[in-house]
Amino acid sequence: MSDFAVARLFDSGTLAVRDVLCGGQCRHRSQEECASSTHLVFPYRGLYLRHVGQDQSVADANHALLFNAGEGYQVSHPVSGGDASLVLALSEPLLRELAPAELLQKRDQLGFRLQSLRIDARAQALVALLRHNLQLGRIETLEAESLALTLVCRSLGPRTTHITAATHARRRLVDRVKVLLAADLTRRWTLEEIAAEIGGSAVYLTQAFQQVEGLPLYRYHLRLRLARALDRIPHSQDMSALALDLGFSSHSHFSAAFKQAYGRTPSAFQRSALAKSA
Known part of the structure; x- marks a missing residue:
């Protein structure tokens, strides 16, 4: 198969x-x-x-x-x-x-x-x-x-993309952090826990991540969880259960983070995704 x-x-x-x-x-x-x-x-x-x-x-x-x-x-x-x-x-x-x-x-073939x-x-x-x-x-x-x-x-677009000038070694280090976060997306990580898993100091990891990605590590992780919510919301009947399943402390915490990122509440996004042409 x-x-x-x-x-x-x-x-x-x-x-x-x-x-x-x-x-x-x-x-x-x-x-x-x-x-x-x-x-x-x-x-x-x-x-x-x-x-x-x-x-x-x-x-x-x-x-x-x-x-x-x-x-x-x-x-x-x-x-x-x-x-x-x-x-x-x-x-x-x-x-x-x-x-x-x-x-x-800079060549004839598009790339x-x-x-x-x-x-x-x-x-x-x-x-x-x-x-x-x-x-x-x-x-x-x-x-x-x-x-x-x-x-x-x-x-x-140049206003929304981020092109890093970080070294190859720093980019590989940050890649390892991304893999670690994705392996347990709903875990409430601390910097010390991440540093212990990856190796190195929490301060260095924080600085490297900021340089490579152009945003703080915690916000990167939050956006991954919110993107998972975007995937699941249209099929979710209980937003409180979804919030807890994604590692948020409460429905209100989830709703506030979602609205700050996407400009609308999870329920409003669900309506727009399911009833766009209704």
Whole structure:
């Protein structure tokens, strides 16, 4: 049985959206694969690593991964439970128009210079709204295209992305922290506990994480938990139970954090995701 399940959610000819689920059974590097087209991948559940040569990038809900046509890569799954991603493939003229020149390679063939970019909370919400509404069939073609293009612009835009100048060693250290957080997403970590697991001092880890990701470690972890909420809210009947299941101390704590990140309460987001065209 294949470790992948691919659902084609939308295709207008110039823009296609797929939902890709992976069982994550390959703990070590897979055999090399090659992308057939340049596209963007938005993980929304779980975590995996993508390896391009000696470089690697963490694929989690705080990032968009940038795949180039014809470029070889490998993946590994250091965390059990599998993963899920929303994949956006745009026509070359459309992507060239939307992508800032500084993110593209200086060559005739379209390609990105980077493996991944960190996205902000609004982009996370756009990923969830696009996926939920396409899955439910409650969105018109024009609206789906507009929402997808807004997501791409938001994710590639200079105001919301963060490109690090940190050393290779610091980036690998921070990658280990990300894997640790994803392995037990609902745990209420302390800095000392993370430092004990990873090695090094809490102060150094805090400084390294801030440099690599451009935001504090605690906020990064919070956004991962809130992104998991975006995935589960449309199917949740009890928001208090969901809050506790995601590691929040109470429903009010969860609701306040969710509203601060996404501009609406969990219940309001659920209504927008389920009744968009009702």
